Amino acid sequence: MINKLPNWLNAKGNESDIVISSRVRLARNVDNLLFPHRMTAEDKDKLIDSIGETISSSSFRKETGEMKLLKLDELSGLDREFLLEKHLISLNMLDNYHNRGIVLGLDESISILINEEDHFRIQSFFSGLNLKDALVIADRVDDALEKFYSYAYHEKYGYLTSCPTNIGTGVRFSVMMHLPALSMTGGLKDIQRSLKSDGFVIRGFFGEGSEGYGSLYQISNQFTIGVKEDEIMLGLEKRINEVIVKEKKSRETLFKQKTYEMQDIIYRAYGNLKYSVLLTTKEGMNNVSLIRLGVERGLTFDEHIDYKQLNSLIVLAQPAGLQSYFGKSMSPEERERHRPRLFKEILKIGG
Amino acid sequence: MICQICKKNEATICMVKMTNNKKDTVYICPTCASQMEDQLIGSINQLLNPMFETFFKAGNTLEIDNNQICPTCGQTKREWQESNTLNCKDCAQFIDSEVVHNGKIPKNNKEELYVINLIKEKESHLKILIAEEKYEEAAIIRDEIKDLKGVSIDDK
Numbered sequence: 001m002i003n004k005l006p007n008w009l010n011a012k013g014n015e016s017d018i019v020i021s022s023r024v025r026l027a028r029n030v031d032n033l034l035f036p037h038r039m040t041a042e043d044k045d046k047l048i049d050s051i052g053e054t055i056s057s058s059s060f061r062k063e064t065g066e067m068k069l070l071k072l073d074e075l076s077g078l079d080r081e082f083l084l085e086k087h088l089i090s091l092n093m094l095d096n097y098h099n100r101g102i103v104l105g106l107d108e109s110i111s112i113l114i115n116e117e118d119h120f121r122i123q124s125f126f127s128g129l130n131l132k133d134a135l136v137i138a139d140r141v142d143d144a145l146e147k148f149y150s151y152a153y154h155e156k157y158g159y160l161t162s163c164p165t166n167i168g169t170g171v172r173f174s175v176m177m178h179l180p181a182l183s184m185t186g187g188l189k190d191i192q193r194s195l196k197s198d199g200f201v202i203r204g205f206f207g208e209g210s211e212g213y214g215s216l217y218q219i220s221n222q223f224t225i226g227v228k229e230d231e232i233m234l235g236l237e238k239r240i241n242e243v244i245v246k247e248k249k250s251r252e253t254l255f256k257q258k259t260y261e262m263q264d265i266i267y268r269a270y271g272n273l274k275y276s277v278l279l280t281t282k283e284g285m286n287n288v289s290l291i292r293l294g295v296e297r298g299l300t301f302d303e304h305i306d307y308k309q310l311n312s313l314i315v316l317a318q319p320a321g322l323q324s325y326f327g328k329s330m331s332p333e334e335r336e337r338h339r340p341r342l343f344k345e346i347l348k349i350g351g
Numbered sequence: 352m353i354c355q356i357c358k359k360n361e362a363t364i365c366m367v368k369m370t371n372n373k374k375d376t377v378y379i380c381p382t383c384a385s386q387m388e389d390q391l392i393g394s395i396n397q398l399l400n401p402m403f404e405t406f407f408k409a410g411n412t413l414e415i416d417n418n419q420i421c422p423t424c425g426q427t428k429r430e431w432q433e434s435n436t437l438n439c440k441d442c443a444q445f446i447d448s449e450v451v452h453n454g455k456i457p458k459n460n461k462e463e464l465y466v467i468n469l470i471k472e473k474e475s476h477l478k479i480l481i482a483e484e485k486y487e488e489a490a491i492i493r494d495e496i497k498d499l500k501g502v503s504i505d506d507k
Contacts (some may be wrong), residue, residue, distance in 0.1 A: 031440045034424055038438045143458070151457045152440035158452025160440050167446070169436075169454040251420035 005315060006086050006108040006125060010206075013128015015290035015311045017296045018174040018244050020216070020311060023087070024134040026122040026142050027161045027170035029152040035162045038114045044099035044115045051114055053101055054148045063144035067112075068104050072097035078329055081320035088123070090116060110137055112145070117162045120145060129240060131173050131233045158225060173236050176205055177243065181250035181292045182216040186216075191243060199223045200239055206313075214285030215313065220242070255297055266294035270301055279339040284317045291347070303348040313346055332333025354380035419445070470499050 008021040029035055033043065048071060054060050055067045063297070072080055072093065080097055083089045088108065093100055093116050101114040113121040122145070124138040152160040159170040166172070182188050192202050205216035219240060221232050255262050269290035272283075292310045315321045317339065323329050325342055344350055354362040360380030419428035424438040431445040473496050480489040 029440065034439045035437060037436070038424060139455075142455075146457050153457050154440070154446075154452070156451050157443055157446055157448065159457075160437055160443050160452060162436055162438075164435060164437065164446060164448075167448075168450075168452045171454075224450065225452055228454045287435045 003065050004178050006088075008109060008125035008127045009308065009311040009315065013126055013130045015244055016128040016307055018178055018247055019129040019240065020178060020314065022126045022129055022131045022134050023176075024124045024131060024138045025172045025174075025175045026120075026138050027118040027159065027166045027172075028120040028122065028142065028145070028149075029160055029162075030119050030149045031120065031152040032150065036117065036119060037162060039075075039115070041099045047119060048099070048101040048114050050148075051101065051103060051112070054145070057148075059147065060144050064105070064110070064141050066106055067110075069108075070102050070104065072100045072102065075193050078320055078323055082324050085315050086320040087125070088228055092116065110141055112141065114315050118166075120149075129175065129237070129244075131175070131237055135171075135173075135229060135233060165222075166224050168223075169227075169229050171224055171230070171232060172220055173233055174218050174220035175236065175240050176216060176218050177240070177247075178215055178289065178292055179217050179243070179247050180289050181254050182243075182247050183215050183217075184254065185250050187246060187250055191246065195219065195239060198235070198239065200236060213282060214314070215289040216285075219320060251297065252292070262297075263294075263299065266290045266299055270294075270349070273340065273343045273347065276340045278336045279343065280336060281317050281319070281339070284313070284339055284343055288313050288317070288343075302350075305347055309346050309348075313343065316342060316346065352378050354378065354383050356380070356383040421445070470496055473499070 011020075013019070013022070030047070033039065033047065036044065039047075048069070052069045055069060056066075061067075065272045072089075075083075075097075079087070080094055083102065084091060088104070088111055089102060090113075093113065099115060103112040103114065105111065109125045111123045115121065116334075122138050122141050124134040124141070126134045126137075154160055154167075158168040159166075159183075161167050161170055166181065179188065182191065188202070195202055199222045200219055201217045201222050202217050204213055205218050207339060219236070221236055224232075227235075268288040273279075273287050273291075288310055292307070294301070295305055295307065295310070316325050319332075319335060322335050322339060322342055326338055330338060352362045354360045355377055356379050360382055362378035362380050364379050364381065364384050365376060366482070419427070421431075421439065421442045421444065423441040426438050426442055426445075428445055431442065437443065437445075473492055477489055477492045477496065480492060482484075
């Protein structure tokens, strides 16, 4: 199960040409336990075991479907890294994996992190722009968990979390977008500014400082208290739609004003993937970004390329993803040598 | 160290006298210090009194700080100001936010609160009934409370 690609990459959702995925995360704590950073290893294990019992009870399964518990201590380093690359666990969890766990739904679109910053972090992923369904599913798991655990909840401050920036609803919505034209034309700066003043943040998808890496960005809400979950969601959705319009406009202008230059860099990106012998994740992702832009603008390649193929590379091109694809562990040098083959196989380049 | 004046008692006070940039240090015991009617002592008292005052004032604030220790995890207000992290649900007492939650409420939490309030209500009613010697009605209420307590325990 751990080797399967997550559903949020299938490019079947709304606005899938620009929006890769939508995610909702709910932070929850149990009221009669110290919060994870103050818990003993023994208490953390007890909570993991109790979750194991909870998810196997029929009343829980009736609400959420079948789920599986993975203890991070029992996984290989590569498996843990792959979980990170699939955006299921955080970097913090990868670095400090002891006494932590993750509960995964069958298609990995729903998951619960155990003993991360908070006791539970319920996560729900959907393909394309679909925060609404993501919230419905996360809520369902939340309701089911609530029947087994009494949450740390304050009449005035809502759901209590380790970090005060998450109190209130404990909800974080984030949308992953492909914004090549806005990053080429420098339009992102204005967007960043106006998003910030409305309480939203945009950052590189691969974490801090990864801006421009494959032109993938993540936009999420900053504030969690004082506003209802669905109002935060609608606010973000509105902003996302505005960004989509701006990105499309920039693409049109770029292709109108620099038709040949755009075609040139896109086909060179394809050629680069076709003929490279060594390939880093970054170079690969930047080429995929240009090809993705070409597909959206109607350029044709040797073989038909669709968004699902391109999306799968977001995960597979990364170190653990690559090793999982080839089914063996590799040194960084070996990975660079194998990466061109991965791209060619996925995109069916060169027959 | 032995008092440099009486040479008997333990010296607990250190006196430093500055004259023309020359430093004289004398170690004395409290008895000798109290016997010294010297101007120097007067000036020491002048010096010490405000210090004691501030010390006791500080003691007072220390007490207030002590009251602001989280009863569950022991985090103090000062630690909270540095960590800005909740260690448990009761650390919520440190949160200073004008903005109030407006969103989802845990369902069972709400039900539990409802039951607890109901029990409280019935218990005060029970007291009144007993005071009024209405024992038959009181027995009914008593059984209801018993049932409610059973429910809230089962729920957990």
